[in-house]
Amino acid sequence: MADPSDHAASLAADVEDLLQATGLLLRRLRAESNPGELTWSQFAALARLGKLGPATTADLARAETVKPQSMGATLAALEQAGFIERRAHPTDGRQVLFALTEGGDAAWQDGRRLRRAWLGQALNQLDPAERDAVAGAAAVIRRLATS
Numbered sequence: 001m002a003d004p005s006d007h008a009a010s011l012a013a014d015v016e017d018l019l020q021a022t023g024l025l026l027r028r029l030r031a032e033s034n035p036g037e038l039t040w041s042q043f044a045a046l047a048r049l050g051k052l053g054p055a056t057t058a059d060l061a062r063a064e065t066v067k068p069q070s071m072g073a074t075l076a077a078l079e080q081a082g083f084i085e086r087r088a089h090p091t092d093g094r095q096v097l098f099a100l101t102e103g104g105d106a107a108w109q110d111g112r113r114l115r116r117a118w119l120g121q122a123l124n125q126l127d128p129a130e131r132d133a134v135a136g137a138a139a140v141i142r143r144l145a146t147s
Helices: 004-032 040-052 057-064 068-080 102-124 128-145
Strands: 084-088 096-100
Touching: 004 102, 040 057, 040 068, 040 084, 040 096, 040 102, 057 068, 057 096, 068 084, 068 096, 096 102
Parallel strands: none
Antiparallel strands: 084 096
């Protein structure tokens, strides 16, 4: 019978390996896909607006699981840079929607293109068995992230 302490040690090692590997991959993706040197939170807000369309500060904060004050600071920087603009809310005059400008949409699209190009080149360097392993791991990681 397996020793429970061996299982706990193995699980702890797996946790550490996964954290390090995903952290390295995220940092590399950020470095490869950052037109204009946006912060990760700024790029994430652009991506949300690009995917979902105009949104309030509160909606974006919830979607990114940050405090509204933090999202407000991110949006202020993006607005000052000309990447987003304010729009009137169609049903609630007390609220403001933020939407991408042409420059914001271009920055978001450039980041997506650069990230996909780098990752495609990196995956292309793997052998078929490694690519299959990455594809299988992606499904499991997605399940972990949504659990």
